[in-house]
Amino acid sequence: MTGASIAPSEIRARLAAVQTRIRTAEASYGRAPGSVGLLAVSKWQAPDKIRTALAAGQAAFGESYVQEATGKMDILGGPELQWHFIGRIQGNKTRHIAEHFDWVHSLCDLKHARRLNEQRPAGLPPLTVCVQVNPDGEPGKAGLAPAQVADFVAACAELPQLKLVGLMALPAPMEGEIPKRRPFRALRLLRDRIATPELPLPMLSMGMSADLEAAIAEGATLVRVGTAIFGPRTG
Numbered sequence: 636m637t638g639a640s641i642a643p644s645e646i647r648a649r650l651a652a653v654q655t656r657i658r659t660a661e662a663s664y665g666r667a668p669g670s671v672g673l674l675a676v677s678k679w680q681a682p683d684k685i686r687t688a689l690a691a692g693q694a695a696f697g698e699s700y701v702q703e704a705t706g707k708m709d710i711l712g713g714p715e716l717q718w719h720f721i722g723r724i725q726g727n728k729t730r731h732i733a734e735h736f737d738w739v740h741s742l743c744d745l746k747h748a749r750r751l752n753e754q755r756p757a758g759l760p761p762l763t764v765c766v767q768v769n770p771d772g773e774p775g776k777a778g779l780a781p782a783q784v785a786d787f788v789a790a791c792a793e794l795p796q797l798k799l800v801g802l803m804a805l806p807a808p809m810e811g812e813i814p815k816r817r818p819f820r821a822l823r824l825l826r827d828r829i830a831t832p833e834l835p836l837p838m839l840s841m842g843m844s845a846d847l848e849a850a851i852a853e854g855a856t857l858v859r860v861g862t863a864i865f866g867p868r869t870g
């Protein structure tokens with residue numbers, strides 16, 4: 636986790652450029668100004684880079700590997716940091732996730748949901764969660780089939796230590812605006828179908844470095860951006 640040499644000034648410039656992309660896309664696609672948040676994906680990036688982004692005003696960071704993330708939390712500490720787990724959940728790691736993270740974007744197994752609910756320490760606010768969907772049914776990829784999502788959401792809503800706020804997707808990279816937008820639109824339409832007044836599911840966690848504009852066009856409320864901010868990952 637040494638990180639490619641990328642100067643703090645370059646990280647600040649890249650972060651500002653991503654913010655500009657987000658604001659520009661909001662304006663282009665008729666989204667309210669400030670309605671799209673930025674999660675800085677810091678997996679396989681050195682703690683120094685996170686520190687630089689934090690000092691520049693970025694507070695929410697996404698990590699995919701529990702051990703790597705908790706190591707960084709020990710180094711960086713600080714209540715001003717918000718940690719989002721975006722990786723594949725392993726059954727034997729749910730306790731660490733429940734104890735150390737603020738958000739989970741990748742929930743798609745009811746067994747994991749029940750464990751996170753049980754293991755969330757009582758002194759902490761409920762764990763904020765998004766349900767991961769695999770809108771194109773890509774084989775081998777995490778996420779629920781669209782037809783499973785309504786029942787899953789209803790079951791999760793019964794778990795008091797989870798706060799279910801929306802859906803997440805990680806579609807395959809595509810070329811061209813229309814192909815890029817299609818899975819994001821599918822996620823939004825699915826959300827619109829299953830949302831209820833009691834459970835409005837306002838968050839759509841979708842869009843990354845290469846396709847955040849397409850995701851914002853289709854209603855993303857939180858884009859997850861790694862390499863465009865921090866440069867290439869160095870595991």
Ligand SMILES: *Cc1c(COP(=O)(O)O)cnc(C)c1O
Nearest residue numbers: 676721805843844859860861862
């Ligand atoms: C790595 C990762 C990202 C960030 O991808 P970039 O292409 O570096 O922006 C976003 N979401 C998830 C779930 C990831 O694993």
